[in-house]
Amino acid sequence: MPTITTSYDDLTSLIGKEVTIEELSECLFLHKCLVESVVDDEVTIEVNADRPDMLSAEGIARALRLFMGLEGPRGYSAIRGPVKVKVDSSVLEVRPFILCAVVRGVKLSEEAVRQVMMLQEKLHLTYCRRRMKVSIGVHDLKAVGNEIIYAALPPSQIRFTPLDEVEEMSGDEILTKTEKGREYAHLLRGFQRYPLLYDSEGRVLSMPPIINGNLTRVSSSTTDILLDVTGVDMEAVSKVLNVMALNLAERGGVIESVEVAYPDRLLNSPFLSPIGVEVDLVEASKLIGIEVNVKEAEACLTKMGYFVEKVDDRSIRAWAPPYRCDILHAVDIIEDIAIGYGYDKLSPLIPPSTQVGKELEVTVFSSKIRELMIGFGFQEVLSYVLTSEEVLFHNMLLNPGSAVILENPVSRDYTCLRNWLLPLLLEFLSHNRHASLPQRIFECGDVVVIDEDKPTKTRMIRKIACAICDREVGYEDVQAVLYSLLRNLGFEEWSVEAEDHPSFIKGRVAWLVVKGSKVALLGEINPAVLSSFRLENPVAAFELDVSKLLELKRG
Incomplete structure (x- = not known):
């Protein structure tokens, strides 16, 4: 959970009422926050x-x-302002989306500036996914003109003084010499051009x-x-801009819209329309555990900043304020009804249970297999699900196959x-x-295979492998071990089919077939494979598909 630090005097000044720490703590707790x-x-909250x-x-x-x-729900709007941003086509392949807003007439103290910068960084670390999805720029508008360009330039053509620095730097120098550059350089790695925001006179706002840039430092x-809010997801960009603009406006500012001209469209941001969601009050009553009517729902949601319209006696339409990034579904509104009502007023109930927890069938089956193997x-061993392509394929003399590959592995030993x-x-x-020899080991565990028919495009299979x-x-x-295992699991009939597998010695490898399904591969490991693993003694092994064997056992 993110934590923030604020001045108690500044917070109570913004609330407009003297609030004791106890009252503050109680109200925040009901919002699922905690005074630390x-x-x-x-x-610290x-x-x-x-x-x-x-x-x-x-x-x-x-x-x-x-x-x-102390106040009721508010409608939000922006007046048309003079600032315009032109989006050059060169940036569309790098960081394609930008929206902007102006907050004019803000009354800032040192504490207010600290809060603005903290909001920016906390959003970066959480909702913005460490700037990968969205990044935020906060600028003193009086330092630049009203005509602004968003383009992508070669690093050598970028020259400006970054924030908290004293000398001009190129794009590449910024990535290597500044703290933020080194921290976020990976976001621009591989691009020949870097995004740049500058005005019609060439004064740089940000990269x-x-x-x-140091030029537009806020004080x-x-x-x-x-x-300015840029990113790779337009919806996220818009939501983050709303949070920043509306929070800044709490300091007495007026929000002005900015015209953003893309090559193919013209937008005026921010988009401050409320978020409308229809809520079934029968479902709300069921989830919260109290009877919720239209009047009760309206009273609760008003305390959370919503406007409410009655649809009928069983449903309402709730309009969430535009700074609420978290509203995705009617259940989010129902949760706010519960918060507005007060969690402390709800009587806890032990839910009726009609079932008793038990182990999955595959778990019971696997436990029996482990006991037999012991x-x-x-001896049972446990290995990581993460491994490397070198171990899975290269060392086993196999061509690279279909495995789930990590996009950004932290170690060459764990890439898939x-x-x-x-x-x-x-x-x-x-x-x-x-x-000492002999070494007789086994592992029973899950593997992950590609399956395009599944929602995650993957499927987990329980297997057991044994090696001597x-x-x-x-x-x-x-073979004797595998046959004994099958008999003790209740199987009486199977057949063996010859197989040609690169990881095994030719003529000394086979598939074991049960009821027409290949369930186990067994044989003597190829000396070249042994050499890849620096093993000096021969190894015989099998690998059995436990999931498939269980299906066959069910009939």
């Missing part, structure tokens, strides 16, 4: 991650004024999503603020998800070459 500590004038608008004192004060009945003397004299277990057993043996490493070991040794 109070040191002198500093209050853990904020509900669902409410990005409450990541600064302005948003918290607004929520508390509504909740305490999104990395850093602002306590700033009265007119330009907000009884056969094998395992799609079979046997390579991991061989890797385990390679790390234990010093141990000794000075002399052959196909018959591992």
